[in-house]
Amino acid sequence: MNISSNREVVLEGNRGVVEYSDTSIKINVGKYIISFIGRGLHIKCMTDCEIVIHGFITSIEYIM
Numbered sequence: 844m845n846i847s848s849n850r851e852v853v854l855e856g857n858r859g860v861v862e863y864s865d866t867s868i869k870i871n872v873g874k875y876i877i878s879f880i881g882r883g884l885h886i887k888c889m890t891d892c893e894i895v896i897h898g899f900i901t902s903i904e905y906i907m
Contacts, residue, residue, distance in 0.1 A: 849900045851887070852879065857894040860886070868896055878904040
């Protein structure tokens with residue numbers, strides 16, 4: 844995971860989007876889910892193995 848300030852995250856190991864809204868994005872990365880909380884969140888780019896999330900990120904949580 845590469846975090847640029849609190850505005851952009853590049854996440855490798857993407858196995859699918861579990862939840863998507865402008866305040867919460869949850870990504871399945873295999874053994875766990877990573878939850879991004881914030882404002883104005885959106886998926887800027889997504890490939891088979893990488894996803895770029897953009898917006899004002901206030902919290903990142905790992906969910907087992």
